[in-house]
Amino acid sequence: MHIVGGVLLLAAILAAAEAVKNAAGLMIPAPVLAIVILVVGLFMLRRVPSGLRLVADFLLRHMALFFIPALVAMVALSDVLAQTLWPLLAIIVVSTIIPLWLTAWVFARLAPTLEDADDKPEGGA
């Protein structure tokens, strides 16, 4: 029953996010809004229910699997890609490497050092 409870919680939060999104006419995708609702909810609860922890650990560990259909769908793009493939790839390569490095570098320069990792509440994954 733990697992059912965890999935139920995630599905209910996703449904709530969809409802809020439609009611307010937001451009934010529902799953992103649902993250906010979940975090706020966990702060009010002050703990992660064990069923939710179990399901979330599984889903997060295999998130790459769930992206596969989105990647396969690119097969429908072959016309556009064939026309501008090389310029697009060049742009993607450069405009990915630079922000990847820059973001990490700026943070590493500015952030206070991680004092003691034992301080954090017990976490999964």
Next chain:
Amino acid sequence: MSIVNLPDLPGLEGALWIALTLALYALFSRLRAALGGNGLAQPLLWVSAILIAVLVLGDIELARYDRGGDWLLVLLALSTVSIGVPIYDNFPIIRQAAGAFLLAMAIGSVSAVAVALAMAHLMQLDAAIFATLSTKSITSPLAFGVTSEIGGLPALAMGVVIITGNFGVLVGPKLFALTKLHDERAQGLAYGVAAHGIGTAEAIRKSSLMGSFAGLSMGLNGVLTSIILPYVMSVS
């Protein structure tokens, strides 16, 4: 409605596509483990490439794969919501570095769009592709809506975001080793900003701390960019 009319989902074919996808994913996950977590052995990339090859060579319509694939996309939505758990777990650490987090995220996000648009301008790509590239800093579900808003090509935006994510995950480990950026927080933040959902998925696989930074920066950056971008593009 009689019982005979109940939809036959996923049906034999849909079930076979799910099975094939899972089998390939399991195989390539083992392969990566056997190769000591080598960055080039991304199951997502290779499994998708094989499935695309199967669809193209077999002249099979995407809609037929999606009879199975749609089930996995439902789980993608649920696993995206789950990112809230590591964010909650690591909140004290995130709050401790909040200022650095926001500044690094903003600089990284602006640099991604600026570099992409400057290159597109130099290569004289057409306006629709230019508009599409401006959304490359936003996570895919967000990019879809924003792109049509500013006159780009939504399907291409998804493609660009997804290739970006894969490439980021592919070069990330080498790049961070080369530049000696070992801080897990910094790496997670960078994956979230520059490699979106796929980067976040990879960060979570590495550690809960890295994943929480990636998830938060992906979400925050995506939301902020999609609010700001339509205004910027309408001015320029």
